[in-house]
Amino acid sequence: MDKYRRILQRSLICSKMSLIRTSPLKESLTKVAKHCTSLSAKVPVVSPITAADASSSGILLPQQFLNHYRKFASSSSGSSNIKEIKSEEEFNNYLRKVQDEALPAIFYFTAVWCGPCRFLSPIISELSGKYPALNIYKIDIDEEQLQKTLSTMNINSVPTLNFFKDGKISAQVIGADVKRLTDTVESLYA
Helix, strand or coil: CHHHHHHHHHHHHHHHHHHHHHCHHHHHHHHHHHHHHHHHHHCCCCCCCCHHHHHHHCCCCHHHHHHHHHHHHCCCCCCCCEEEECCHHHHHHHHHHHHHHCCCEEEEEECCCCHHHHHHHHHHHHHHHHCCCCEEEEEECCCHHHHHHHHHHCCCCCCEEEEEECCEEEEEEECCCHHHHHHHHHHHHC
């Protein structure tokens, strides 16, 4: 029985192959193969780049790129006036401090997965360097301990930036509007 099954399978395979040989599909496949062959002849062969070549030409290799990216997408980027808030208690303490002492502050609601937030991260780091008296509090909306705070503050999208001046919210920027962000910071804190 197995012998007949194998013979039947071979005949089916052979009949399928003969269909391909005589069908328009064969012509299409032949055209694609010729096109790919002609393209490969035109593409120059590139030798792999070495770490020395990369560093001398300013090219970032994959691991270097990730380290460079993490530097900009990190929580505080080395700035002392950007503080990452991880709990509701921390949030309430910082908010109370900003309100009681009338500190200039930005509460920056963000998420790790948010592309526009990652886009704003280096700009906010730059602003924190330019305005050292400005306190920036970075809040990750995915922190479970902050869910009550998010509903209290009415945070529905990220990035959201709440600007405090004289102990009160004086402006809000929702989205990655760099011009509006920089204009707001300059008008409130310059």
